[in-house]
Structures are given as structure tokens and as C-alpha cells.
Amino acid sequence: MSIEQLLILVKPDGVKKSLTGNILTKLSETRMLIIGAKTVKVNKELAERHYCQLKDKSFFGELVDYIQGKIYGESWNRVLAFVYQGNNAIARMRKIVGTTNPEEADPMSIRGAYGRITTKGVYENVVHCSSDSFEAEREIKLWFKPDEIVKHIYPTKEIVLEKEVKEVWA
Numbered sequence: 016m017s018i019e020q021l022l023i024l025v026k027p028d029g030v031k032k033s034l035t036g037n038i039l040t041k042l043s044e045t046r047m048l049i050i051g052a053k054t055v056k057v058n059k060e061l062a063e064r065h066y067c068q069l070k071d072k073s074f075f076g077e078l079v080d081y082i083q084g085k086i087y088g089e090s091w092n093r094v095l096a097f098v099y100q101g102n103n104a105i106a107r108m109r110k111i112v113g114t115t116n117p118e119e120a121d122p123m124s125i126r127g128a129y130g131r132i133t134t135k136g137v138y139e140n141v142v143h144c145s146s147d148s149f150e151a152e153r154e155i156k157l158w159f160k161p162d163e164i165v166k167h168i169y170p171t172k173e174i175v176l177e178k179e180v181k182e183v184w185a
């Protein structure tokens with residue numbers, strides 16, 4: 016048994032279909048801890064970096080549009096991002112999430128129950144789930160800053176920033 020962290024995203028189709036509650040309820044069956052949570056408007060750079068391993072695939076352009084929620088309109092172009100922690104978390108979460116292709120996924124899994132394949136052939140499968148601990152670390156560091164996670168999970172360092180412009184409450 017090893018403690019693992021992973022990134023879960025409720026993708027824009029999951030947000031638009033109002034599935035966040037259903038998805039979180041299903042994931043809570045694992046009794047894993049949520050150690051980071053936020054809503055994110057995904058820009059092209061973040062989308063491309065998140066899916067950098069798939070950049071040679073024919074569906075890459077459509078995938079990058081999909082994770083940005085481009086086809087859903089202004090109110091839905093966002094994702095919910097979560098960092099979960101638990102024993103053997105990645106394999107256990109991927110089982111509940113289901114396989115990549117929603118048509119082949121177990122119908123009791125999240126993707127099997129709620130996913131679809133678009134006419135353009137993109138798997139709109141409602142959630143992202145890290146695939147292994149190496150990818151999980153890369154993705155968590157891409158989506159979250161150290162102080163957005165309530166546990167110390169990876170080494171950090173302190174840097175001094177000069178002339179930093181930051182938005183604060185007026």
C-alpha cells in the first residue's frame with residue numbers, strides 16, 4: 016500500500032451537464048481526502064501542456080478545444096480541479112472513473128454512465144484522472160501552486176520576487 020496523490024478534473028461537459036455533485040459523491044465512496052480544489056478557466060497553453068503527451072494525435076486540436084470548453088459557451092468554459100490523496104489512489108480512482116472510451120467503459124463507472132462520443136469523434140468523458148504517479152505529479156504541479164494544497168506533498172523552495180504585480184481585493 017502506498018499513499019498517492021492524483022489530479023481529477025471535472026471537464027467542461029461534466030460542468031455543463033451539472034454532474035459535479037454526482038461525480039464527487041461517487042468519488043467519495045473511496046474515502047480519499049481532497050487536499051486541493053478550485054475552478055479554472057483553461058487557456059490554450061494550459062490545455063496543451065496538460066495533454067502534451069498526445070500532441071501527435073489526430074484529435075489533439077479538438078481535445079485542446081474540448082478541455083477549454085470552447086464549444087459550450089461563455090458560462091461553461093471552465094473545469095473543476097481536485098487533488099485527491101489516498102492509498103493506491105490512482106488505480107482505485109481510475110476504476111471508478113472508467114476506461115477512456117465512454118462507449119466501452121463499465122456502465123457503472125462515471126465515464127460509462129455520463130460520457131459520449133461527439134460527431135467529431137472526441138471522447139467527451141466528463142472527468143480527467145491521472146494515469147500514474149509520475150503523470151500525477153506533473154499534472155498537480157501544472158494545475159496547483161504549493162499554497163493551494165493543504166498538505167505538503169512535494170518539495171518546495173522559497174524565492175524572493177521583486178516588483179511583482181498581484182491582484183488583491185480593493
Ligand code: UDP
Pocket residue numbers: 069074078114115136137138139140143144145146
Ligand atoms: N481522447 C479522445 N480520443 C481518443 C483518445 C483520447 O478523444 O482516441 C481524449 C479523451 O477525452 C481522453 C483524453 O483524450 O480522456 C486523454 O487521453 P488519454 O489517452 O490520456 O486517456 P485518459 O487518461 O483520459 O483515460
Ligand code: MG
Pocket residue numbers: 144145146
Ligand atoms: Mg491520460
